[in-house]
Amino acid sequence: MLELIVISTLNGVLFGMLLFLLSSGLTVIFSMMGVLNFAHASFYMLGAFFGFQLTKWVGFWPALLLAPLLVGAIGMAVERYGLRNTHKHGHVAELLLTFGLAFAIEEVVSMIWGKTPLDYRVPTLLDFPAFTIFSTNYPAYKLFMLAVSVTIFVALLIVLKRTRVGLIVQAALTHPHMVGHLGHNVGRVFMVVFGVGSALAGLAGVIAGPALVTQSDMAAALGPILFVVIVFGGLGSLPGAFIASLVIGLVQTFAVALNGSLASAFGPLDPSAGPSVLTDIWNVTIAQVAPIVPYLLLVLVLIVRPVGLMGTRES
Amino acid sequence: MTAAVTSASHLAAKPAGSRLRFYAVWVIGVVALIVLPLLFNSGGSLTSFSLIGIAIVFALSYNILLGQTGLLSFGHAVHYGLGGFAACHMMNAVVAHGWPIPLPFIPLFGGLGGLAFAIILGWVMTKRAGTVFAMISLGIGELVASSSLILRSVFGGEAGITTDRTALPRMFGWTFGPQLQVYYLIAFWLVLSAIAMYALTRTPLGRISNAVRDNPERVQFIGYDPHVVRYLAYCFAGFFAGVAGGLAAISFEIANSAYLGAIQSGLVLFATFIGGTAYFFGPILGAILVTYLQLGLTSLTSVWQLYFGIIFIGIVMFSPGGIAGLLMMHRPLVRAGTLGMVIPSYLVAVVPTAALAYGVILTIETVARYSGGDAINLFGVAFNPQSPATWGVAAILVVAGFFVARSTWQRIAGAWDRAATVARDRGYLA
Numbered sequence: 001m002l003e004l005i006v007i008s009t010l011n012g013v014l015f016g017m018l019l020f021l022l023s024s025g026l027t028v029i030f031s032m033m034g035v036l037n038f039a040h041a042s043f044y045m046l047g048a049f050f051g052f053q054l055t056k057w058v059g060f061w062p063a064l065l066l067a068p069l070l071v072g073a074i075g076m077a078v079e080r081y082g083l084r085n086t087h088k089h090g091h092v093a094e095l096l097l098t099f100g101l102a103f104a105i106e107e108v109v110s111m112i113w114g115k116t117p118l119d120y121r122v123p124t125l126l127d128f129p130a131f132t133i134f135s136t137n138y139p140a141y142k143l144f145m146l147a148v149s150v151t152i153f154v155a156l157l158i159v160l161k162r163t164r165v166g167l168i169v170q171a172a173l174t175h176p177h178m179v180g181h182l183g184h185n186v187g188r189v190f191m192v193v194f195g196v197g198s199a200l201a202g203l204a205g206v207i208a209g210p211a212l213v214t215q216s217d218m219a220a221a222l223g224p225i226l227f228v229v230i231v232f233g234g235l236g237s238l239p240g241a242f243i244a245s246l247v248i249g250l251v252q253t254f255a256v257a258l259n260g261s262l263a264s265a266f267g268p269l270d271p272s273a274g275p276s277v278l279t280d281i282w283n284v285t286i287a288q289v290a291p292i293v294p295y296l297l298l299v300l301v302l303i304v305r306p307v308g309l310m311g312t313r314e315s
Numbered sequence: 316m317t318a319a320v321t322s323a324s325h326l327a328a329k330p331a332g333s334r335l336r337f338y339a340v341w342v343i344g345v346v347a348l349i350v351l352p353l354l355f356n357s358g359g360s361l362t363s364f365s366l367i368g369i370a371i372v373f374a375l376s377y378n379i380l381l382g383q384t385g386l387l388s389f390g391h392a393v394h395y396g397l398g399g400f401a402a403c404h405m406m407n408a409v410v411a412h413g414w415p416i417p418l419p420f421i422p423l424f425g426g427l428g429g430l431a432f433a434i435i436l437g438w439v440m441t442k443r444a445g446t447v448f449a450m451i452s453l454g455i456g457e458l459v460a461s462s463s464l465i466l467r468s469v470f471g472g473e474a475g476i477t478t479d480r481t482a483l484p485r486m487f488g489w490t491f492g493p494q495l496q497v498y499y500l501i502a503f504w505l506v507l508s509a510i511a512m513y514a515l516t517r518t519p520l521g522r523i524s525n526a527v528r529d530n531p532e533r534v535q536f537i538g539y540d541p542h543v544v545r546y547l548a549y550c551f552a553g554f555f556a557g558v559a560g561g562l563a564a565i566s567f568e569i570a571n572s573a574y575l576g577a578i579q580s581g582l583v584l585f586a587t588f589i590g591g592t593a594y595f596f597g598p599i600l601g602a603i604l605v606t607y608l609q610l611g612l613t614s615l616t617s618v619w620q621l622y623f624g625i626i627f628i629g630i631v632m633f634s635p636g637g638i639a640g641l642l643m644m645h646r647p648l649v650r651a652g653t654l655g656m657v658i659p660s661y662l663v664a665v666v667p668t669a670a671l672a673y674g675v676i677l678t679i680e681t682v683a684r685y686s687g688g689d690a691i692n693l694f695g696v697a698f699n700p701q702s703p704a705t706w707g708v709a710a711i712l713v714v715a716g717f718f719v720a721r722s723t724w725q726r727i728a729g730a731w732d733r734a735a736t737v738a739r740d741r742g743y744l745a
Binding site for chain 2: 030034036082085086089091092093095096097099100101103104107108111112220224227228230231235279280281284288289291292294295296298299302303306
């Protein structure tokens with residue numbers, strides 16, 4: 001039991017940090033431009049696929065640098081040639097544009113790389129067990145993922161809170177016109193922020209690719225959870241996104257690890273009851289429920305606190 | 316109440332000619348629904364007509380949210396799917412218990428299935444509009460779609476629930492075995508739902524929904540709660556989506572978890588938006604187009620969904636009013652008689668635009684078939700996806716086509732401005 005708790009906590013924190021790496025970019029883009037980037041998870045997927053391809057060509061470490069840059073460049077192009085022109089039609093049009101983009105990216109990826117999972121391996125340098133607890137080997141690569149996520153998180157906080165660039169970005173969030181009058185190119189600031197957000201997603205993809213499955217539906221699988229994270233945490237709130245990422249990461253990891261059901265706790269129902277909704281619910285294991293847990297959390301939070309954990313504004 | 320009086324008197328104040336035209340459009344639509352299957356009576360076209368009919372009801376119900384109330388939902392298929400399951404269960408129950416309910420009434424139960432879910436979760440979902448609603452609808456959609464695989468006894472797991480439409484009590488001696496009879500059932504419900512949904516846009520609720528879409532604060536000032544209005548609109552949309560789901564369940568005699576899924580939600584969003592949300596007939600056009608594209612493209616290419624995505628992005632970027640918006644833009648020009656000023660520039664633009672489109676299609680097909688090595692046959696011209704010449708041709712078509720087409724589009728914009736100015740001078744708004 002203790003073994004399960006320790007391992008699940010580690011994995012949960014890991015998954016949570018990965019979620020945060022993605023939702024931080026999404027949150028910054030959202031609070032800055034008011035546009036919810038539906039294609040954010042697709043940029044994550046592009047990161048994983050570019051990482052795979054570049055690893056084949058130039059090795060993992062250069063790929064770790066190049067793939068996020070590529071994804072960031074694509075993000076900047078999307079902002080410059082897509083979102084900026086769509087802005088005049090309102091936020092719904094921008095949201096729809098990124099929705100169409102997510103759809104198209106998934107199709108392009110499965111067109112080029114196929115629909116089956118890729119053989120994206122952990123680099124040999126990190127392919128060893130870091131430590132052993134309760135006879136379980138914990139892979140070094142996962143520690144590396146955790147380290148990268150934490151580093152990015154800290155770096156992002158420092159850049160946003162402590163530097164001049166962060167000052168301009170934060171000011172442009174709330175007072176774009178004032179920042180413009182002070183002589184900063186707000187359009188370019190938006191473009192760069194969108195690019196950096198996409199690059200972060202791409203980085204998450206490159207490092208998550210070998211550990212999770214790299215295939216063309218990975219964006220569709222992760223995208224909805226990202227939205228749960230940022231609604232759950234409160235729209236536009238970075239600390240909220242951080243807490244929500246960790247909560248959802250932990251809850252989901254624990255749910256997957258647990259195999260109990262009501263039937264195993266209280267004994268099976270009378271077989272004469274026959275198949276019904278009740279027996280379904282009675283017999284379903286917690287692991288089976290794991291995929292829907294984030295959405296249940298979403299509904300609960302909405303009923304209790306519609307603005308989310310740390311959210312302050314209505315919409 | 317007052318709004319109803321005003322709109323009624325407004326209708327009465329209209330010249331008799333425009334009212335006549337209004338009813339004529341509906342009558343022509345109904346006649347077309349009746350006559351079309353008699354002209355094209357092969358099994359394939361009957362199936363496509365049925366699919367299109369279902370898609371139209373579904374898209375119209377979606378437009379109650381998107382177009383009327385300004386709610387962008389990414390989980391509308393939940394109502395469609397639940398309606399389908401409700402209809403299937405009802406049909407099986409009717410057969411099992413021998414209830415005297417004939418098949419034509421089944422879509423009503425589908426609608427109630429969709430409505431039930433809207434009543435339960437809609438209140439929480441419609442608390443906020445805009446982006447938040449979009450995300451929540453996505454989350455709830457995923458919730459229902461994944462739960463459907465867990466609750467096997469209700470949703471039948473992966474396989475879904477099957478039913479037999481011919482086992483129900485007969486009405487007018489129709490067995491509903493042949494596809495033609497099913498088509499007429501769908502057409503009947505299509506007309507009924509379309510009239511009901513059109514009428515809904517004319518009611519005070521429909522009008523206040525538009526107001527909530529445009530400015531919720533002012534609606535609050537005049538004493539309505541935007542949340543309640545959104546909730547009611549959501550319930551109506553859920554009901555009609557359920558009707559569409561019920562029709563689908565009758566047509567396919569099965570309901571499974573794919574009905575509820577994100578793909579179905581995405582398709583209805585595509586159909587509605589591509590058709591145009593600002594006009595009532597927009598979603599109808601969109602549903603027809605998307606269903607036909609879906610049926611036609613699947614046999615031609617493996618990446619048909621990519622074409623959907625590209626068309627959708629193009630519409631979002633260049634014509635947010637959809638196809639209906641594009642068509643209606645020309646109305647003042649037609650009335651003012653200045654359409655002739657624009658048409659030559661359209662004709663000039665057709666050639667480079669077609670070349671650009673051809674290049675894009677060639678590029679996509681080349682990439683898609685590169686590893687397989689299947690030959691490409693594009694409008695009668697054969698290409699080998701692995702030869703560099705194909706890549707060259709595609710690149711030239713795309714690049715040159717784009718730059719030439721862009722200059723012709725600028726010509727269109729210029730001609731359009733001149734035509735619109737003249738139309739405005741003659742007293743027609745443009």
